Amino acid sequence: VTDGHEAGGTGSTRSRRASLAWLGLTPFFTYVTLVFLVPIGFILFQAFRRTTTTGVTRDPVTQQFVKHSETSFTFANIQDSLEGIYRTSLVTSVKLSAITAILGAVFGVLLAAAVVSSSSQFLRQVVISAAAVTANFGGIPLAFLFIATLDANSGIVTIFLQDHLGISLQDDLHVELPELSGLCVVYLYFLIPLMVLVMAPALEGLKPQWAEAAENLGASRWTYWRLVAAPVLLPSFLGAVLLLFCSAFSAYATTYAINSSFPLITIRIDAVLSGNVLPGQENLGAALALLMIVVVLPLTVIYQLLQRRTSRWLA
Amino acid sequence: MHTPPRTRLAGTAALAALGLALAACGSDNSSAPAATDSSSTTTTDWSTAQSAEAGGGMEALVAAAKKEGTLNVIALPPSWANYAEIISTFKQKYGIKVNSENPDGASADEIHALKSTKGQSSAPDVVDVGNSYAISGAQDGLFAPYQVATWGDIPDGQKDTGGLWTSDYGGYISIGCNATKVQTCPKTIKELDNPAYKNMVALNGDPTESNSAFQGVWALALANGGSADDIQPGIDFVKKLNDEGIFNKTQVTPATVASGATPIVLDWDYLNVAEGTELAKKNQKWEVNDPADGLVSAYYAQAISRSAPHPAAARLWEEYLYSQDPDGGQNLWLKGYARPIELVAMQKAGTADKAALAKVPPVNDPNPFVPTQDQVTKATDTVTKNWSAAVAG
Numbered sequence: 001v002t003d004g005h006e007a008g009g010t011g012s013t014r015s016r017r018a019s020l021a022w023l024g025l026t027p028f029f030t031y032v033t034l035v036f037l038v039p040i041g042f043i044l045f046q047a048f049r050r051t052t053t054t055g056v057t058r059d060p061v062t063q064q065f066v067k068h069s070e071t072s073f074t075f076a077n078i079q080d081s082l083e084g085i086y087r088t089s090l091v092t093s094v095k096l097s098a099i100t101a102i103l104g105a106v107f108g109v110l111l112a113a114a115v116v117s118s119s120s121q122f123l124r125q126v127v128i129s130a131a132a133v134t135a136n137f138g139g140i141p142l143a144f145l146f147i148a149t150l151d152a153n154s155g156i157v158t159i160f161l162q163d164h165l166g167i168s169l170q171d172d173l174h175v176e177l178p179e180l181s182g183l184c185v186v187y188l189y190f191l192i193p194l195m196v197l198v199m200a201p202a203l204e205g206l207k208p209q210w211a212e213a214a215e216n217l218g219a220s221r222w223t224y225w226r227l228v229a230a231p232v233l234l235p236s237f238l239g240a241v242l243l244l245f246c247s248a249f250s251a252y253a254t255t256y257a258i259n260s261s262f263p264l265i266t267i268r269i270d271a272v273l274s275g276n277v278l279p280g281q282e283n284l285g286a287a288l289a290l291l292m293i294v295v296v297l298p299l300t301v302i303y304q305l306l307q308r309r310t311s312r313w314l315a
Numbered sequence: 316m317h318t319p320p321r322t323r324l325a326g327t328a329a330l331a332a333l334g335l336a337l338a339a340c341g342s343d344n345s346s347a348p349a350a351t352d353s354s355s356t357t358t359t360d361w362s363t364a365q366s367a368e369a370g371g372g373m374e375a376l377v378a379a380a381k382k383e384g385t386l387n388v389i390a391l392p393p394s395w396a397n398y399a400e401i402i403s404t405f406k407q408k409y410g411i412k413v414n415s416e417n418p419d420g421a422s423a424d425e426i427h428a429l430k431s432t433k434g435q436s437s438a439p440d441v442v443d444v445g446n447s448y449a450i451s452g453a454q455d456g457l458f459a460p461y462q463v464a465t466w467g468d469i470p471d472g473q474k475d476t477g478g479l480w481t482s483d484y485g486g487y488i489s490i491g492c493n494a495t496k497v498q499t500c501p502k503t504i505k506e507l508d509n510p511a512y513k514n515m516v517a518l519n520g521d522p523t524e525s526n527s528a529f530q531g532v533w534a535l536a537l538a539n540g541g542s543a544d545d546i547q548p549g550i551d552f553v554k555k556l557n558d559e560g561i562f563n564k565t566q567v568t569p570a571t572v573a574s575g576a577t578p579i580v581l582d583w584d585y586l587n588v589a590e591g592t593e594l595a596k597k598n599q600k601w602e603v604n605d606p607a608d609g610l611v612s613a614y615y616a617q618a619i620s621r622s623a624p625h626p627a628a629a630r631l632w633e634e635y636l637y638s639q640d641p642d643g644g645q646n647l648w649l650k651g652y653a654r655p656i657e658l659v660a661m662q663k664a665g666t667a668d669k670a671a672l673a674k675v676p677p678v679n680d681p682n683p684f685v686p687t688q689d690q691v692t693k694a695t696d697t698v699t700k701n702w703s704a705a706v707a708g
């Protein structure tokens with residue numbers, strides 16, 4: 001570990017320090033290469049390749065097949081990934097992610113504002129801790145939590161509404177767990193807490209002096225929020241929306257455990273890579289993964305720009 | 316191969332792939348066939364032996380396998396078709412250690428493991444895969460040809476002519492039904508179309524991913540004018556059930572069966588009967604019927620890896636699985652409510668475990684439904700194209 005307080009070192013120590021700094025970066029660089037760059041390169045390569053079998057012969061002694069095939073660069077996988085069930089899945093994934101990201105952001109920021117402005121330190125800590133737990137709650141346990149509460153046949157909320165209020169959760173309120181409506185509820189369960197966690201520090205960053213200064217200059221509370229707080233918070237709010245979108249877009253296990261037929265692009269990738277029905281479709285899986293990258297990449301760039309903007313005021 | 320409830324999370328596959336890549340860096344040479352060891356009296360290279368006889372007989376095979384001492388298996392869930400007992404009996408009988416990798420894996424995972432761990436001592440020796448994966452795996456040159464002693468008792472069409480793969484056990488698509496919650500359980504597929512079953516009828520998974528759901532759709536097709544060439548009537552029937560609010564899209568797991576979230580489930584009869592045994596412990600009755608109007612059976616297939624690190628143990632495992640002895644694989648599968656591939660021959664010879672057979676739903680199926688590979692490919696294309704629209708909304 002090098003520290004930078006000896007600013008005026010000799011040439012030799014400076015060069016040694018440079019080599020040590022390079023060493024310090026190596027684990028990170030290796031990590032990024034292995035888990036990020038190599039897989040992306042693999043996906044890019046595989047997405048544009050396809051093997052076509054031209055004929056199969058058999059050796060009568062060893063009983064082994066000899067396959068004659070040609071592997072070539074092609075756009076066929078990309079084309080397939082944009083048709084039929086795969087197209088539907090991409091559209092549904094984007095739709096579900098966009099709806100839940102926007103709803104989650106709105107509800108989450110309101111909750112965060114309420115918590116931050118609360119005078120009770122205890123309440124704040126309880127809500128933030130609970131948010132940290134629920135934001136990371138996912139997979140099979142979360143799926144079964146909702147099956148046990150909202151399922152049409154056995155969910156306790158369903159049965160309670162039916163028996164005591166005569167309301168059908170499915171027919172009257174249109175919340176059907178294995179459908180888009182029900183999955184939105186499930187996603188919001190972990191996205192709203194995520195929003196609270198992301199936005200609470202930003203809201204805390206609003207300096208009381210700004211509100212006081214605005215007030216001294218004759219601004220109403222509303223004017224302060226409209227002209228000072230909102231513009232300062234907007235970049236981090238939009239950044240949080242993108243974060244929620246990406247989080248929802250990549251979710252998989254919970255939806256799979258609720259309804260494995262639901263058209264999500266992540267579930268489609270699982271079906272071609274790790275299923276029991278579609279052999280030899282790995283390249284299509286790579287094409288689907290590439291589509292996900294194409295959706296997320298511009299969002300990541302925008303997120304970075306927003307972060308820069310955010311740090312101007314809320315460092 | 317199997318699609319029981321899985322706890323895989325997104326990213327696990329990528330991590331696994333990375334792990335395999337790292338493992339490949341440290342691969343050792345201990346995977347050379349142990350049977351070629353010259354200190355042994357037999358010098359058979361079991362990795363190329365196409366039968367026990369060709370390698371010097373059963374005794375030589377047992378000796379060579381014991382010498383190897385280990386067998387690597389993959390994707391064999393202990394609660395599936397009695398695999399827990401099958402593995403423990405093998406261990407006891409021959410004193411060979413069994414490494415069970417990724418017990419909840421799917422057929423695609425098994426094929427992937429064969430390709431990516433080739434040459435390593437931890438690579439799978441044998442696989443148990445769905446029929447279409449057996450056929451494509453054979454064409455990819457992943458398997459070694461081998462004919463078990465009971466080869467003649469395996470029906471034609473249920474084995475590769477050269478012995479690269481052999482069907483092992485299977486069952487029929489059945490209708491499981493919670494008789495404690497449902498007043499009258501459906502016995503045929505036609506009977507499923509009944510408003511009394513609102514929100515109840517579920518398939519075990521998505522038919523583009525789960526083989527039991529795929530074959531379930533085919534059973535629905537047969538009952539509605541479909542055939543081996545035409546799976547579409549099955550998709551149309553699900554669409555009708557979905558429009559009427561009868562079709563239930565909840566992913567079936569033992570938990571949803573126990574909680575009543577999925578009261579009627581189309582699945583393999585051996586899984587439904589096993590579900591029934593579990594539910595009986597909770598004082599619920601799970602009735603299982605093989606629908607006479609849609610009899611679809613399917614069998615999984617065994618294959619030995621061409622580059623098996625334990626070639627003799629792999630072959631001994633196959634001999635054991637196809638043995639008709641009371642403690643052989645065929646009868647142990649039957650005890651797990653699955654139908655062993657040699658069942659007809661065993662019934663003729665009187666070697667089938669009668670108590671176990673009595674628990675398997677009775678079927679009268681003189682002309683079993685055996686679609687060709689081309690028909691399977693056509694049906695998968697149709698399902699991939701039309702399924703999501705049928706169950707939308």
